[in-house]
Amino acid sequence: MLDVIVLDDKQKELDNDDAKLVKKVLAFAFDFMQLKQNYEMSVNFVNDEKIHQINKEYRNTDRATDVISFALEESDRIHIDGVAEELGDLFISLDHAHAQAEEYLHSYNRELAYLAVHGFLHLLGYDHTRSQAAEDEMFGLQDKILEGYGLTK
Known part of the structure; x- marks a missing residue:
């Protein structure tokens, strides 16, 4: 099971259409990947100004971006049987x-789902920046998940 909490930029939990889409597509991705462990994660919806601040502060990159993931390192995770x-x-x-x-001539829902799945895969340890093979694997998996969910380009 994957428990997803979607928050706005004031850290209030959201239950709007965007939040529902992200929760559904991430649950689908979890099932698609046949993950056995129970996980929880948060998704924070922000504007360009806020993500620019985060990118600058934590990644030393002085620009806005589409998605940033902060994965807990395996050594920082607490493993308790029965707890996500x-x-x-x-x-x-x-x-x-x-x-x-x-820009990419597809729906907003497809783009939002793409960004959520992309970030989710990063949280699971996928990293398209390591090599061409890693990029092909991650982007191929993203496409399969989105196509399986019904959100095509």
């Missing part, structure tokens, strides 16, 4: 999601 393991936190810029949906 914390994966980490995602920050998704809704400004970027809207702009990229237009």
Whole structure:
């Protein structure tokens, strides 16, 4: 099971259409990947200004971006039988999601789902920046998950 909490930029839990989509697509991704461990994670919806601040402070990159993932290192995770393991936190810029949906000529829902799945895979340890093979694997998996969910390009 995957427990996802979706928060706004004031750390209030959301239950709007965007939050529902992200929860559903991440639950689908969890099942698609046949994960056995119970996990929990947060998804934070922010604007470009906030994600720029986060990117600058934590990644030394002075620009806004679409999604940032903060995975808990395996050594920092607490393992208790029967208790969900914390994966980490995602920050998704809704400004970027809207702009990229237009740029890539697909729906906003597809872009938002893509960013959520992309971040989720990072939390699980996938890293497309390591090599071309790692990029092919991660992006291929993202596409399969989104296609399986019914969100195609």
